[in-house]
Amino acid sequence: MKSWNALQVSLWFRPVLFVTLGIALGLVLPTLDSRLPWMSQELRSFWLAVYVPTTPDSSREVLLGMVAALVTVMTVATSMTMVTVQLASTQYTPRLLSRFMADRTTQRVLGTYLLTVVYLLLLLGVLGTPSNEKELVALPVLSLGVALALTLSCLLLLPFFLHHAARSIEASNVIASIGREVIRELKRLNVKEVRELSGPLPGPAEEDATVLHARETGYVQLVDHERLLAALPRRVHTVRLDVRTGDFLIPGLPLLSLWPKVSLNAWQKRRVHAAFAVGHTRTTQQDVLYGVRQLVDMALKALSPAINDVTTAVMVVNELGAVGRAVASMGQIGHGWWMQRRGRVTLLRPAFGLEPYLRDAFGEIPLAATTQPRVILRILEVLAEIASVETDMAMRGVLVQTGRAVYEAARLAEQRERDVRFIEERWNQLRQKASEPSALPCETVH
Numbered sequence: 458m459k460s461w462n463a464l465q466v467s468l469w470f471r472p473v474l475f476v477t478l479g480i481a482l483g484l485v486l487p488t489l490d491s492r493l494p495w496m497s498q499e500l501r502s503f504w505l506a507v508y509v510p511t512t513p514d515s516s517r518e519v520l521l522g523m524v525a526a527l528v529t530v531m532t533v534a535t536s537m538t539m540v541t542v543q544l545a546s547t548q549y550t551p552r553l554l555s556r557f558m559a560d561r562t563t564q565r566v567l568g569t570y571l572l573t574v575v576y577l578l579l580l581l582g583v584l585g586t587p588s589n590e591k592e593l594v595a596l597p598v599l600s601l602g603v604a605l606a607l608t609l610s611c612l613l614l615l616p617f618f619l620h621h622a623a624r625s626i627e628a629s630n631v632i633a634s635i636g637r638e639v640i641r642e643l644k645r646l647n648v649k650e651v652r653e654l655s656g657p658l659p660g661p662a663e664e665d666a667t668v669l670h671a672r673e674t675g676y677v678q679l680v681d682h683e684r685l686l687a688a689l690p691r692r693v694h695t696v697r698l699d700v701r702t703g704d705f706l707i708p709g710l711p712l713l714s715l716w717p718k719v720s721l722n723a724w725q726k727r728r729v730h731a732a733f734a735v736g737h738t739r740t741t742q743q744d745v746l747y748g749v750r751q752l753v754d755m756a757l758k759a760l761s762p763a764i765n766d767v768t769t770a771v772m773v774v775n776e777l778g779a780v781g782r783a784v785a786s787m788g789q790i791g792h793g794w795w796m797q798r799r800g801r802v803t804l805l806r807p808a809f810g811l812e813p814y815l816r817d818a819f820g821e822i823p824l825a826a827t828t829q830p831r832v833i834l835r836i837l838e839v840l841a842e843i844a845s846v847e848t849d850m851a852m853r854g855v856l857v858q859t860g861r862a863v864y865e866a867a868r869l870a871e872q873r874e875r876d877v878r879f880i881e882e883r884w885n886q887l888r889q890k891a892s893e894p895s896a897l898p899c900e901t902v903h
Contacts, residue, residue, distance in 0.1 A: 467558070467559070468558045468559070468563070468564060468567075470564075471561075471564040471565065471568050472564060472567050472568040472571050474568065475565075475568030475569060475571055475572040476568070476571050476572060476575050478572055479571065479572035479573065479574075479575035479576040479579075480575055480576075480579065482572075482576050482603065483575065483576045483578075483579025483580055484579065486580075486597070486599055486600040486603055487580065487583045487597050487600050489599055490597035490598065490599045490600055491597075512596075513584040513596060514584075516584055516596065516601060517581060517584050520577050520580060520581050520584070520604065521581070523577055523604065523605075523608045524574060524577045524578065524581075526608070526612075527570060527573055527574050527577070527608065527611055528574065530570065530611060530612065530615050531567070531570040531571070531574070533615065534566060534567060534570060534615065534618055535567065537618065537619060537622045538557075538563055538567070538622065540622075541557060541622045541625060541626050542554060542557050542558065544626050545557055545626050545631070548626070548758070548764070549628070549631060549754070549755045549758055550751060550754035550755055550758055552747075552750065552751045552754055553631065553751060553755075555738065555740070556631075556634075556635075556751075557625065560625065562618075562621050563618075563621075563622075566614055566617075566618045566621075569607075569610070569611060569614060570611055570614075572607070573604075573607040573608060573610075573611050576603075576604065576607060577604055577607075577608075580597070580600050580601070580604055583597055583600065584596075584597070628755075628766075628769045628772060629772060631755070632752065632755065632769075632772050632773055632776045633776065635748050635751050635752055635776070636748075636752070636776040636779055636780055638741050638748055639741070639745055639748035639749065639752075639780050639783075640779075640780060640783045642741060642742070642743065642744070642745050642748070643745060643780075643783050643784065643787065645743075646745075646787070646809070648787045648788065648789055650797050651789075651795040651796065651797045652795070652796045652797075653789055653790065653791075653792065653793065653794075653795060653796075653808050653810070654793045654794045654795070654796050654805075654808075665716060665717055665718055666697075666714040666715060666716050666717075666718060667714065667715040667716075667717075667718045667719050667720075667721070668699075668711050668712075668713075668714050668715075669711075669712045669713050669714075669715070669721075669726065669729060669730075670708070670709050670710060670711060670712055671700075671706040671707065671708050671709065671710050671711075671712045671735075672708055672730060673706060673708065673730075673735040674706060674707060674708060674735075675705070675706060675735040675736050675737050676703060676704070676705055676706070676735065676736060676737070676738065676739045677700055677701070677702050677703060677704050677705075677706060677733060677734070677735060678702070678734040678735065678736045678738075678739065678740045678742065678743075678744075679702065679733075679734035679740070679742055679743055680698065680702055680732060680733055680734075680743065681732045681733075681734075682732075682799065682804065684728075684731065684732040685713075685729060685732035685733075686799055686800070686802055686804070687728075688725060688728035688729045688731070688732060689715065689729070689802065690719050690721070690725065692717060692719055693715050693716065693717070693719060693802060694716060694717070694801065694802060694803065695715070695716040695802070695803045695805065696713060696714070696715055696716075696802055696803070696804050696805065697713060697714045697716075697794075697805040697806070698712075698713050698804075698805065698806040698807065699711040699712060699713055699714060700712060700713075700807075701806065701807040701809070702742075702743040702744045703739050703744040703746055703747055706735060712730075712733070713729070745784075745809065745814070746809075746813070746814070746817050748780075749777070749780070749814065749817050749818050750817065752773050752776060752777055752780075752818075753773070753777075753817065753818065753821060753822060755769065755773050756769070756770040756773040756774065756822050756825070756832075757821060757822065757825050759773070760822070760825045760826055760829060760832070761825075767829050767831055767832060770822070770826065770829070770832050771831060771832060771835050773822075774822065774832060774835045774836055774839055775835070775839065777818045777819070777839070778839030778840075778842065778843065780814075780818070781811070781814060781815065781818060781839070781843055782842075782843050782846070784810065784811050784814045785811050785843055785847050785849075785852050785856075787810060787811075788849065788852075789808065789809065789810030789811065790808075790810045790811055790812050790851055790852070790855065791808050791809050791810025791811060791812040791813045791814070792808060792810070792812065793808050794806065794807060794808055795807070795808045795809075811852055811855050811856075812855050815855060815856070815859040816859075819836055819840075819859055819862075819863060820862075822836065823836060823862070823863045823866040823867065824866055827866065827867060827869070827870030827872075828870065830867070830872060830873075830876035830879065830880060833863060833866075833867045833880055834879055834880060834883050836860075836863050837860055837863060837864070837880070837883035837884055837886070837887055838883055838886075840856050840857075840859060840860045840863075840887050841860075841883070841886050841887040841890045841891075842890075843856055844856045844857070844887060844890040844891040845890045845893070853891040853892075854891070856887070856891060857887065857888060857891045860884060860887040860888075861884075864880065864884040867880050868880075
């Protein structure tokens with residue numbers, strides 16, 4: 458599971474698949490040229506009518522020119538990729554590096570270039586130097602036609618890729634893509650299958666549990682619940698995950714607890730630990746708060762004195778508001794634990810909801826924006842907008858608590874009298890929205 462996830466986000470995996478396809482084409486198409494005479498005759502007559510190099514030697518020269526041109530184009534594309542990654546890292550946050558490295562469009566374009574170059578090199582080995590004019594009919598016209606089509610396609614891909622690279626580092630596109638990914642992960646949480654438990658954890662006593670401890674150092678990237686439950690002994694009826702996706706593990710810390718107390722052999726422990734993918738970086742899979750972390754880091758970087766880009770910070774706040782509305786529509790506060798019945802086993806895991814989301818989303822930005830009242834005002838407006846469409850009073854209470862923390866952070870800093878008045882107005886509007894009856898029903902993310 459961990460290896461497959463690493464392959465999916467790597468820059469080299471899909472280009473290697475394209476290279477494999479290029480090798481296959483370089484071996485199969487020349488064979489078709491030699492073994493399908495009827496096709497060769499039809500294509501040869503057409504090819505010799507439109508293709509100027511009609512000898513193997515001249516065709517080799519053309520193929521060598523194609524290879525040289527494509528290597529140059531591929532160098533430009535690779536340079537653009539590295540420049541894009543560098544700009545994203547310095548302008549926004551280093552947490553975006555993996556996102557740009559895993560970009561499917563970039564991988565496919567580089568893979569197409571590599572496929573074509575490998576195919577042309579293999580085709581060069583097929584063409585020989587003719588000893589007399591009768592060997593003109595030995596031209597692999599099907600293979601040459603595919604080579605020309607691939608080369609033209611690669612040349613057309615260059616302006617498309619340059620456009621994509623330029624758009625991919627535009628702040629609005631980066632922010633929107635992170636927001637879409639976070640909302641997509643929210644929909645995978647299956648909140649309809651869980652029940653939120655607040656207060657003391659009900660169930661068996663702690664001394665009756667078997668506690669498994671972490672063996673690796675790193676971040677929890679994925680938890681395969683099906684694989685975990687399949688690895689448990691049949692006597693186990695309750696499992697509590699003591700870590701959530703995105704937590705940093707230190708060997709010896711509790712990983713999960715099992716009831717009743719059972720004895721696990723080394724093989725069973727390895728199976729249980731194999732259900733947890735641990736790595737040195739966080740990923741957005743199953744980790745909603747990591748996407749939030751990326752957005753917050755972009756806002757903090759934009760508000761730094763070196764960048765001083767307030768508009769980007771406001772765009773981040775807008776996207777955090779859209780994600781916050783999706784979190785609120787789940788109907789979960791985020792206290793205590795989620796309880797879920799999985800066959801014969803009750804699964805308990807740390808709850809997620811509006812409160813932990815707002816704490817991560819709007820906990821640091823107000824402190825960095827004390828000299829930028831425009832950002833403070835927008836945060837209070839976004840909280841009021843969410844409160845105006847939220848029907849649950851407990852949810853509204855959480856929004857008001859977050860707004861109060863933002864308001865107090867702004868009041869502690871020196872503000873102009875005019876800005877203080879605007880902040881007071883937005884804070885009062887938030888409290889008013891939270892106390893009014895909502896006209897819109899709360900939709901549930903599913």
